[in-house]
Amino acid sequence: MSEQKLPVMDSRGPEVPNPPVQVSTSSARLIATLAVAGALAGLAIVMVFQWANPQIEAHRALVLAQAITEVLGGPERYETIYLQDGELTPQPADTTGLDRVYVGYDAADQPIGVAMVAGEAGFQDIITVIFGYRPDSGDLMGMKVLESKETPGLGDKIEKDSTFVRAFRDVGTPLFGVKPDRASGDHAEVVMITGATISSRAVINIINHRLEALRDPVGTYWSSPMASAPTTSGTGGGS
Amino acid sequence: MSSRTTPQQDLIRGIWKENPVLVQLLGLCPALAVTNTVANSLAMGMATFFVLLGSSVLVSLLKKWIPKEVRISAYILIIATFVTIADLVLAAVVPDTHKALGAFIALIVVNCMILGRQEAFAAKNTVGRAILDAVGTGVGFFIALLMMGAVREVLGNGTLLGFDVMGPHFEPWVIMILPPGGFLTLGAFLLVFSWWKGRKTETVRPRRWLHGVTTEVGGA
Numbered sequence: 001m002s003e004q005k006l007p008v009m010d011s012r013g014p015e016v017p018n019p020p021v022q023v024s025t026s027s028a029r030l031i032a033t034l035a036v037a038g039a040l041a042g043l044a045i046v047m048v049f050q051w052a053n054p055q056i057e058a059h060r061a062l063v064l065a066q067a068i069t070e071v072l073g074g075p076e077r078y079e080t081i082y083l084q085d086g087e088l089t090p091q092p093a094d095t096t097g098l099d100r101v102y103v104g105y106d107a108a109d110q111p112i113g114v115a116m117v118a119g120e121a122g123f124q125d126i127i128t129v130i131f132g133y134r135p136d137s138g139d140l141m142g143m144k145v146l147e148s149k150e151t152p153g154l155g156d157k158i159e160k161d162s163t164f165v166r167a168f169r170d171v172g173t174p175l176f177g178v179k180p181d182r183a184s185g186d187h188a189e190v191v192m193i194t195g196a197t198i199s200s201r202a203v204i205n206i207i208n209h210r211l212e213a214l215r216d217p218v219g220t221y222w223s224s225p226m227a228s229a230p231t232t233s234g235t236g237g238g239s
Numbered sequence: 240m241s242s243r244t245t246p247q248q249d250l251i252r253g254i255w256k257e258n259p260v261l262v263q264l265l266g267l268c269p270a271l272a273v274t275n276t277v278a279n280s281l282a283m284g285m286a287t288f289f290v291l292l293g294s295s296v297l298v299s300l301l302k303k304w305i306p307k308e309v310r311i312s313a314y315i316l317i318i319a320t321f322v323t324i325a326d327l328v329l330a331a332v333v334p335d336t337h338k339a340l341g342a343f344i345a346l347i348v349v350n351c352m353i354l355g356r357q358e359a360f361a362a363k364n365t366v367g368r369a370i371l372d373a374v375g376t377g378v379g380f381f382i383a384l385l386m387m388g389a390v391r392e393v394l395g396n397g398t399l400l401g402f403d404v405m406g407p408h409f410e411p412w413v414i415m416i417l418p419p420g421g422f423l424t425l426g427a428f429l430l431v432f433s434w435w436k437g438r439k440t441e442t443v444r445p446r447r448w449l450h451g452v453t454t455e456v457g458g459a
């Protein structure tokens with residue numbers, strides 16, 4: 001085995017140029033920078049929110065009012081009624097967090113129907129619908145999808161297919177969905193959309209479940225003198 | 240990079256030669272998700288343009304005061320502020336479009352194109368040049384979204400900006416307004432861009448003429 005000579009090196013090693021001195025920023029300055037930036041960002045957002053929020057709320061109320069008018073067949077006006085302790089009451093002490101329905105009145109101030117909002121899981125996400133209900137006959141007056149993220153071109157037909165939407169007018173309850181080739185003409189049947197069966201069935205279930213939960217309190221309120229003697233508070237515009 | 244470019248190049252670069260979507264393949268999440276109609280593409284393009292421009296101006300103005308250790312956090316904070324402002328303004332002014340765009344407005348915060356322009360350009364250049372770069376990149380992104388939105392809406396819905404353009408006998412290609420349609424459209428555009436770029440950078444090759452003179456043809 002031959003002896004190998006290692007290269008002789010200066011103990012100081014090869015000369016390298018001095019690296020640039022890295023001056024690190026103090027932690028206090030880093031924290032201060034982000035704190036000031038965060039505070040300024042928060043201030044800017046609050047200012048824009050103060051300007052935008054009234055318009056957002058006004059639009060939300062307008063959309064709801066239009067939907068109530070649509071599903072109740074154009075009432076003269078409507079009143080918001082709250083569900084408290086299993087009973088519907090027009091003027092609870094505190095309305096925060098209370099479930100609500102909307103009672104529509106005609107020109108003679110007679111109640112014509114109740115609009116209810118409900119939501120449940122569809123194919124993609126929560127579907128929120130509003131529907132009108134006539135407690136004396138037990139029929140639906142109409143349905144409108146308020147919010148849905150169903151598949152474009154397929155599931156979104158629950159709001160775009162006028163035949164499906166019209167099927168919820170003057171139909172008996174509880175609803176049951178049928179495929180197009182199985183339609184029998186029953187008063188409570190709704191023909192589901194081909195290619196959007198899950199979304200169609202979800203809408204039907206949402207309405208049935210909501211009616212199941214509110215049928216009794218709505219029926220009680222409807223037959224009470226309160227329904228035909230509406231208060232003036234909590235009212236909304238009509239058609 | 241920046242010192243070797245002119246202001247005109249700063250402006251033009253992002254629109255075509257370095258288009259964020261069609262060349263750099265940045266910001267593909269909104270480009271694929273919300274371009275199923277022209278109206279959605281317009282709204283997303285304008286919101287992104289606003290955020291990019293506002294962020295670039297602020298980052299360029301504040302670059303001396305932002306320590307390098309926290310620069311990315313500071314850039315994201317600035318971008319998130321502009322995104323929140325855009326989100327609120329859209330919700331107040333065009334609520335239906337805001338509803339259609341859903342979570343994708345908020346997701347502009349994580350659009351790598353915007354953060355990339357802050358780190359690569361705005362933080363190293365003057366406000367004027369940062370504005371030119373942001374305008375160029377923003378317009379490039381806007382154009383790409385608009386092209387995709389137009390193709391997808393026409394084929395997937397038979398309409399353009401809501402107006403019927405394909406006639407009553409047209410059967411819409413539903414897949415084009417679904418997520419796969421975004422991939423198909425983007426793929427087709429990339430194919431065309433690649434072909435066009437390849438054609439422009441064709442290798443220079445000599446051509447010999449009958450009388451013995453040799454010339455070069457082709458090239459960019």
